[in-house]
Amino acid sequence: MSGVLPERAGVVVIGGGVVGASVAFHLAEAGVPDVLLLERDALASGSTSKAAGGVRAQFSDEVNIGLGARSLEAFAVFGTRPGQEIDLRRVGYLFLLSREDEVAAFERSVAVQNALGVPSRMISVAEARRLSPLIVPDGLLAAVYSPDDGHCTPESVVLGYAAGARRHGARVVTGCEVVGVEVVGGEIRSVVTNLGPVSAPTVVCAAGAWSAAVGAMVGVDLPVVPYRRQILVTDRAPGVPDDHEIPMTIDFTTTFYFHREGRGLLLGMSDPDEEPGFRLDRSDAWLPRLTEAIAARAPAVLDAGVTGGWAGLYEVTPDHNALIGEAAGPGRFLYATGFSGHGFLQGPAVGEVIRDLYLGREPVVDVTPLSADRFGGSTRPRLEIHHV
Numbered sequence: 001m002s003g004v005l006p007e008r009a010g011v012v013v014i015g016g017g018v019v020g021a022s023v024a025f026h027l028a029e030a031g032v033p034d035v036l037l038l039e040r041d042a043l044a045s046g047s048t049s050k051a052a053g054g055v056r057a058q059f060s061d062e063v064n065i066g067l068g069a070r071s072l073e074a075f076a077v078f079g080t081r082p083g084q085e086i087d088l089r090r091v092g093y094l095f096l097l098s099r100e101d102e103v104a105a106f107e108r109s110v111a112v113q114n115a116l117g118v119p120s121r122m123i124s125v126a127e128a129r130r131l132s133p134l135i136v137p138d139g140l141l142a143a144v145y146s147p148d149d150g151h152c153t154p155e156s157v158v159l160g161y162a163a164g165a166r167r168h169g170a171r172v173v174t175g176c177e178v179v180g181v182e183v184v185g186g187e188i189r190s191v192v193t194n195l196g197p198v199s200a201p202t203v204v205c206a207a208g209a210w211s212a213a214v215g216a217m218v219g220v221d222l223p224v225v226p227y228r229r230q231i232l233v234t235d236r237a238p239g240v241p242d243d244h245e246i247p248m249t250i251d252f253t254t255t256f257y258f259h260r261e262g263r264g265l266l267l268g269m270s271d272p273d274e275e276p277g278f279r280l281d282r283s284d285a286w287l288p289r290l291t292e293a294i295a296a297r298a299p300a301v302l303d304a305g306v307t308g309g310w311a312g313l314y315e316v317t318p319d320h321n322a323l324i325g326e327a328a329g330p331g332r333f334l335y336a337t338g339f340s341g342h343g344f345l346q347g348p349a350v351g352e353v354i355r356d357l358y359l360g361r362e363p364v365v366d367v368t369p370l371s372a373d374r375f376g377g378s379t380r381p382r383l384e385i386h387h388v
Contacts, residue, residue, distance in 0.1 A: 003173035003353065008199035010034035011358065012191045013179050013206055016041075016212055017048035018154060018344050019336050020206035022351025023162035025082055028168035030355050035170035036198065037162070038191070044158035047208050050312020051344040052231060052266060054248050054259070056093045056149035057118045060109040064321070065116050066365040067346040067353075073147055075157075082167075083113070083161025086152040093149035094132055098139045102252055106144045107269035113146070120146035123187035132249040133240055134258075134298040139275070149250055151259055154344050161351070177193035178207075181217040188218065188331035190384030202332040204354060209278070209313040211323075211337035219328045223375055224338045225276045226313045230286060234264040249298075255295035264304060269293055280311050316340045318375060324350060324355050325371040334358060 003296065011032060013024045016039025016388040017123045024037040039045070057068035078086050097103050105246045106122065113120045121144070128143035129135055162172050173195075181203060182190035215222035240246065242263055250257040258267035271286040294301050317323060317338040326343055327333045332355060336350045337343075343350075349365055 003171055004169060005173050005176060005193065005195045006034075006036065008034070009036035009171070010200065011036065011202045011204060012198060012200045013037045013204045014160070014191075015039065015046070015208055016043040016158070016174060016204035017046050017173070017206065018044070018158050018339055018347035019206055019208070019339075019350055020204075021145060021158045021165065022164040022168050022347045023204055023206055023336060023354045024172070025161040025168070025356040028165045028170035030359065032355075032358065033169070035165065037165060037170060037172045037202070038176045038193065039172075039174045039177060039378065042163075043172070044155045045165060047313050047315065048154045048158055048344060049309055050231070051154045052257070052259070052268060053151040053154050053340060053344065055088075055152060055345040056146065056248070057312040058093055058095070058113060058120050058144065058146050058149060060105070060112065060380055062112065062116065062368055063365065063367060064342070065113055065118060066347040069116065069118055070349035070352070070365055072348050075152060075239040078160060082160050085159065085161065086156040087169060087296075088152040089260070089275070090148060090150040090152060091245045091247070092131070092147045092382055094134065094247040094249045094252045095144040096249065097142050097144065100141065100255050102129025110144060114148070118146060119148060126315060128146060131247055133244070134237065134246070134297065134300050135249065136297060138296070139331050143204070143308055145247065149248065155172070155209070157287060157344070157347065165291045176320050176372055178217075183218055183330045186330045188333065202334070202358070205333070205335040205337060207260070208337060208343065211315065211335065213261075215335065218330055218333050220333055220335070220372070221375070222323055222335060222372055223317055224315045224323070226275055226278050227274055227316050228272065228311050228312045229268065229314050229341075230282060230309065231266060231268040232309040233261050233266050233307050234301065235307050236263045237265050238300050238303045238305065243307060251297045254293040254297070256290065256297060258298065258301065264307065265301065267294075267301065278313065280313070282309060282311050315343065322346070322350075322370050323372045324367040
């Protein structure tokens, strides 16, 4: 355990990943007193540490573009605010398109992105291959590239935010599991943990894949379902000079992606056969489909030896968009979860948004469309401690 659990707090943030750490930092930096960040394991030990580390503003709608672009600005100055080296590599994001409907959809998205200041552009297949020389052009129609995107180190981002939060007076307690929330008369009274209760009137749920259980503690429906995603790391990328920066490259049709990881590659792909659940073991079931995608799009990668890998959890909502907002009750219950694979890259902006919502001011990005109410969930006030 790290940190001593206080008897009371002004705001309890549940979840020590990038979103929770960002929320704690931005609240404390704004002068909110008695901010307490709780994490049941170690900081960044959940989905954040298993993320691929990609950061981008290439989305199809204004809300996600805004969150991504705002976060990119924060990542760019992270060394001074909050003050941490995060190994930001702005090598760009490169989407490879092999279907006419994909091309049309990305043309529309690029127009929206450009109108909001994102320098993305449609490029030729030949230019895409110059940027990412491991790919083969067979079947490709076009590509989309934005030079401002890239990747950085997720654990460093969390540690930077947590250290910054502490400097501004917040407390961070790890090894502290939340097991219930006491609600009396429609108001939050305390957060119950394995280390004892903490009196607090406000809770922020940033518990990632475990958020549905936290919402249930106060009768708020947060429709978040965990899905395992796996990542592999290879040794030296064949045929590519060590000094050639490779953009985050995504074969959009198959979802196969890769980027530099040291002298090798980090790569992954979604598995449509994956069942929901909290499994974190590694499985070989997805490898035939992954191998087929690699052979079709970047066959030289098959010659690189696998040096490691891991499994993590996506926190998926029914429409694959985040849940960000404040519940109508009980008391003050705010949430930032369900990012469906985009939590790390949107973490800085989301921390600002939750800060603004807590302080009752207009958020830096209008997240009204991301309210959990869009799914018709209801708030059911509890009059007892609800243990999960």
